[in-house]
Amino acid sequence: MTATDENIQFHTIAILVNNEPGVLARVIGLFSGRGYNIESLTVAEVKHSESLSRITIVTSGTPMIIEQIKAQLERLIPVHRVSDLTVEGPFVKRELALVKVQGSGENRVESLRIADIFRARVVDSTNSSFVFEIVGDTGKLDAFVDLMAPLGLVDVARTGVAAIARGAAAL
Amino acid sequence: MAKKKLTGAEIFLRALKDQGVEVVFGYPGGVTLSLYDEIYKQNRLRHVLTRHEQAAVHAAEGYARSTGKPGVVLVTSGPGATNTVTGLTDALMDSIPVVCITGQVPTALIGNDAFQEADTTGITRSCTKHNNLVKDVDDLARVLHEAFYIATHGRPGPVVVDLPKDVVNARGVYVGPDKVRIKSYQPRVKGDIGLIDRAVKLMAGAKRPIIYAGGGVINAGPAASARLERLVHATGFPCTLTLMGLGALPASDKHFLGMLGMHGTYEANLAMHHCDVMLNVGARFDDRVTGKLDGFAPEAKKIHVDIDPSSINKNVLVDIAIVGDAGLVLEDMIKAWKPTPAKDTALKSWWKKIDGWRARKCLSYGNNGKLAKPQYILQRLQAEIKDRDVYVTTDVGQHQMWTAQYIHFEKPNRLMTSGGLGTMGYGLPAAVGVQIAHPEALVIVVTSEGSLQMNLQELATISQYRLPIKILLLNNGYMGMVRQWQELFYGKRYSESRYQGDPDFVKLAEAYGAMGLQAERPDEVDGLIKKMLAHDGAVLANLPIDPTENVFPMIAAGACHHEMILGPKEPDLAETGEDVVLA
Ligand SMILES: Cc1ncc(C[n+]2csc(CCOP(=O)(O)OP(=O)(O)O)c2C)c(N)n1
Ligand SMILES: [Mg+2]
Numbered sequence: 107m108t109a110t111d112e113n114i115q116f117h118t119i120a121i122l123v124n125n126e127p128g129v130l131a132r133v134i135g136l137f138s139g140r141g142y143n144i145e146s147l148t149v150a151e152v153k154h155s156e157s158l159s160r161i162t163i164v165t166s167g168t169p170m171i172i173e174q175i176k177a178q179l180e181r182l183i184p185v186h187r188v189s190d191l192t193v194e195g196p197f198v199k200r201e202l203a204l205v206k207v208q209g210s211g212e213n214r215v216e217s218l219r220i221a222d223i224f225r226a227r228v229v230d231s232t233n234s235s236f237v238f239e240i241v242g243d244t245g246k247l248d249a250f251v252d253l254m255a256p257l258g259l260v261d262v263a264r265t266g267v268a269a270i271a272r273g274a275a276a277l
Numbered sequence: 278m279a280k281k282k283l284t285g286a287e288i289f290l291r292a293l294k295d296q297g298v299e300v301v302f303g304y305p306g307g308v309t310l311s312l313y314d315e316i317y318k319q320n321r322l323r324h325v326l327t328r329h330e331q332a333a334v335h336a337a338e339g340y341a342r343s344t345g346k347p348g349v350v351l352v353t354s355g356p357g358a359t360n361t362v363t364g365l366t367d368a369l370m371d372s373i374p375v376v377c378i379t380g381q382v383p384t385a386l387i388g389n390d391a392f393q394e395a396d397t398t399g400i401t402r403s404c405t406k407h408n409n410l411v412k413d414v415d416d417l418a419r420v421l422h423e424a425f426y427i428a429t430h431g432r433p434g435p436v437v438v439d440l441p442k443d444v445v446n447a448r449g450v451y452v453g454p455d456k457v458r459i460k461s462y463q464p465r466v467k468g469d470i471g472l473i474d475r476a477v478k479l480m481a482g483a484k485r486p487i488i489y490a491g492g493g494v495i496n497a498g499p500a501a502s503a504r505l506e507r508l509v510h511a512t513g514f515p516c517t518l519t520l521m522g523l524g525a526l527p528a529s530d531k532h533f534l535g536m537l538g539m540h541g542t543y544e545a546n547l548a549m550h551h552c553d554v555m556l557n558v559g560a561r562f563d564d565r566v567t568g569k570l571d572g573f574a575p576e577a578k579k580i581h582v583d584i585d586p587s588s589i590n591k592n593v594l595v596d597i598a599i600v601g602d603a604g605l606v607l608e609d610m611i612k613a614w615k616p617t618p619a620k621d622t623a624l625k626s627w628w629k630k631i632d633g634w635r636a637r638k639c640l641s642y643g644n645n646g647k648l649a650k651p652q653y654i655l656q657r658l659q660a661e662i663k664d665r666d667v668y669v670t671t672d673v674g675q676h677q678m679w680t681a682q683y684i685h686f687e688k689p690n691r692l693m694t695s696g697g698l699g700t701m702g703y704g705l706p707a708a709v710g711v712q713i714a715h716p717e718a719l720v721i722v723v724t725s726e727g728s729l730q731m732n733l734q735e736l737a738t739i740s741q742y743r744l745p746i747k748i749l750l751l752n753n754g755y756m757g758m759v760r761q762w763q764e765l766f767y768g769k770r771y772s773e774s775r776y777q778g779d780p781d782f783v784k785l786a787e788a789y790g791a792m793g794l795q796a797e798r799p800d801e802v803d804g805l806i807k808k809m810l811a812h813d814g815a816v817l818a819n820l821p822i823d824p825t826e827n828v829f830p831m832i833a834a835g836a837c838h839h840e841m842i843l844g845p846k847e848p849d850l851a852e853t854g855e856d857v858v859l860a
Binding site: 123124131135139170173178180 | 586
């Protein structure tokens with residue numbers, strides 16, 4: 107199947123895995139070995155008592171590739187559950203970024219003004235710099251970073267996407 | 278009362294015993310010495326010493342594929358472990374259950390570039406179904422039992438357990454196999470009945486049906502093959518098999534169209550191309566089978582039965598996908614099938630068409646000349662073994678395809694060949710595993726000089742265990758398959774595909790204590806084969822063959838099923854209306 111631009115879709119996939127050595131390498135190796143894309147990846151333990159971690163991956167591909175990705179992930183032994191949030195109903199998607207801006211005068215004031223509009227918080231400041239903390243979906247963070255670029259943006263750290271389904275149902 | 282503690286080595290042997298393991302294929306080294314010492318002391322587990330760790334894995338594969346039981350391998354750390362990579366990849370591609378235990382440097386040294394340290398779990402992560410580094414002796418029994426469970430459940434495959442030296446020497450608690458349950462791995466074996474009903478309805482309405490079955494049927498056990506045969510007979514449908522599926526339906530069955538794919542028969546490939554309903558059981562739409570995807574069975578509604586959900590819609594989008602064990606799904610299909618006399622007429626005209634294709638006799642060949650034709654040799658072999666229960670292994674190349682075409686497999690688990698990976702050097706060590714599993718059986722390796730020399734050292738293993746393996750060497754002096762592609766697609770520029778300086782194979786055989794046979798002329802072939810089969814020890818029979826012989830029919834890579842190249846000695850095909858190219 108040839109992938110044309112039109113049928114490439116972005117999907118957010120949540121994966122519940124055993125928190126054991128090598129599990130992340132298995133997931134990442136699957137993506138690199140089979141040539142799938144990773145747009146974003148986050149992982150952390152979510153249930154200490156059962157030693158379970160949750161991986162959130164944003165990936166892109168044709169519908170057939172997306173189906174393959176899910177089937178391949180499900181095949182990994184330490185994987186308990188794979189959930190394609192994009193198709194399974196509404197979901198919340200959040201990312202956190204720390205954004206460092208250097209500058210003085212008008213630019214400094216302008217960066218604070220924009221931060222206010224985006225509801226970003228100042229978490230560190232010096233005479234010549236701010237570090238903003240901003241939470242939101244990927245698009246909001248992109249927009250914020252773009253606006254900061256001409257105002258002295260020097261450093262960005264982003265967590266990648268964490269996502270969860272809306273409503274009462276759990277993974 | 279606290280459980281008695283065992284050493285890691287004792288736990289290892291206890292776990293193997295409780296798993297019913299009778300034999301391991303292996304090679305010792307520094308970090309596995311305690312394990313080998315325990316094997317020596319207990320003197321219960323049979324250990325077969327190969328001459329290379331790659332060969333140990335292939336032997337385990339041969340054992341597994343010919344018995345349906347997992348093959349077990351034991352190797353040392355570093356080079357011992359890295360030498361298994363080809364074998365593990367081979368087992369992964371062909372879904373062969375193998376449990377490979379690799380020694381590892383002591384846990385305290387891991388990551389320090391210690392002597393003979395390799396990141397075995399890292400290296401083998403992508404060539405195993407699963408792997409595990411055991412860091413605590415109390416985990417050892419569980420991890421070993423899990424390894425056997427994973428290797429043999431769902432789609433089978435190789436599992437590596439990496440075992441550091443200090444863990445082997447430490448004392449820990451043993452748990453039995455019944456205590457082991459992997460929460461995150463519960464493969465589905467029973468097919469969805471609703472989908473099976475829909476599939477059977479689709480089949481019942483077919484005018485030009487075909488069943489295309491693969492290695493999954495063999496992996497599902499002999500009962501699955503018996504059910505395939507019953508379904509074929511109940512439906513009256515034609516059936517073709519992949520290389521890995523050969524034997525799942527007896528070759529002598531009149532519904533069998535032969536192997537399909539790149540070197541499949543004319544009738545199998547054309548029936549695939551023209552069918553209106555295709556039932557794929559336990560095959561994975563491999564590119565060597567489908568040819569060009571856009572032109573693959575363009576008019577067919579497709580049903581796919583596979584135990585591995587990731588095989589479904591991977592290469593070919595299907596209309597009905599049934600996840601489950603081939604044997605169980607076939608059983609449900611037979612139950613759901615109701616004979617419909619109305620469609621007999623449609624099926625009759627489909628069979629008439631197929632018989633027309635069959636009449637082309639695509640496997641005929643010209644048989645004159647100074648040198649024997651490989652097809653002739655294999656036909657003679659077939660004639661000699663047809664009433665015996667024979668296990669055949671092959672290497673990779675032209676001889677492999679000729680074996681698939683000219684040797685008739687009547688039962689499952691009788692052909693051991695490297696299908697997915699195409700590993701030259703597979704055949705000889707695989708035969709070691711087969712003969713160990715079936716000491717009384719006739720085991721034949723069909724090979725060529727290139728592949729044979731990739732694991733030639735196993736002649737010593739054969740000698741050590743006095744294995745009466747028969748090696749039929751179809752000697753074309755070339756990487757025949759490479760030569761064929763160079764002839765057909767690279768302007769006859771035979772770049773680096775010619776072997777020179779090969780040994781005197783008769784002397785070589787004798788040096789290893791085997792009987793060496795040499796044929797010079799085609800009229801000696803018959804006698805030589807008889808002599809080979811009559812000898813009660815190992816034989817290496819070197820048969821020079823016509824080096825210009827090619828494997829036909831052939832579908833060039835990226836071509837469609839109806840664009841077959843047939844052999845030069847074929848009758849004129851001009852009036853078939855099929856798009857056939859003559860070589
Ligand atoms: C390990 C390995 N290396 C290279 C190849 C590529 N290859 C496929 S067939 C072939 C030639 C095999 O030659 P031989 O064993 O003499 O068999 P023949 O084709 O002559 O029957 C080669 C080199 C392979 N399949 N495996
Ligand atoms: Mg050759």
